[in-house]
Amino acid sequence: MSASATLLEHPLLPRIEKALDSIRPYLEADGGNVRVLEITDDMVLRLELMGACGTCPMSPMTLKAGVEESVKKAVPEIVAVEAVNGITAPQPAGQVGRPVQPNPVPTPN
Template sequence: MDGPDVGEVGEHIEHLLGELAAVAEPGVVEKAEDLVHLLLEFYGAGLTRVVDLLREAEGGERILGLLTEDQHVKGLLILHDLHPKSTLERVTEALDKVRPYLGSHAGDVDLVGVDDQGVLRLQLKGTCDGCPSSTVTVKYAIEKAIHDAAPEISDIDVAGVVEEKVEVGPGGRPLLPLQALECPVPESA
């Protein structure tokens, strides 16, 4: 059973610290932040020791590999920079999983790199480059696969994405796309 998402927990902690900052004296907020950092360091050191012991044990690498398949454990390993695969390795594997889908539309994607701020840079290729549906492809196929594999990626910049044009009607609401249908003309008897 997977536990809470590490990213969601981090956001919740930040939210709680923000709420505390709004009502408490600055010294109290600093103590709360120190407490959070101390707990993270404590559990991170313990997890580091567990990973080190697994790597030393016979069959430990196999067990560590199995642990990385659990979303909760994988998130903790990534948070503490203990995952056995690098960010680029995990991103490459994620892209390999979406390539069959992209290939079914005669498209592909290249990994350009990850910058110091954690921004992943990609380039769409083939029919995906400049395709009007590229926004949907990136949002629902590529971004989800990347987020699942490498939640530490802060943003994804994809060259070749065409922003969808949304027609706006009265009142500023988007218009629904309409398509003419051919209706069969009934034959006269």
């Protein structure tokens, strides 16, 4: 059985989706959404932040204060909610540490 088939058959998934559906209008209003990727054996819900949520600097706050609170209230079996993407800005290739803004290219007058 594939991992996605296992997820679709997970007994907590309908309750989790119902909790997420209650906050999706707020996420969608800002151009974002979430998708369930996995429910681990340790009862950690792993989500993908989609659209604007994937790159928004407020995503960690939205995840903890909005998504995690809603899910844990509706499904107390879930002990934590994690995002697998979007929390930090991607690094340019070959760059280590904090991203450095590129120097502007001078334009002729």
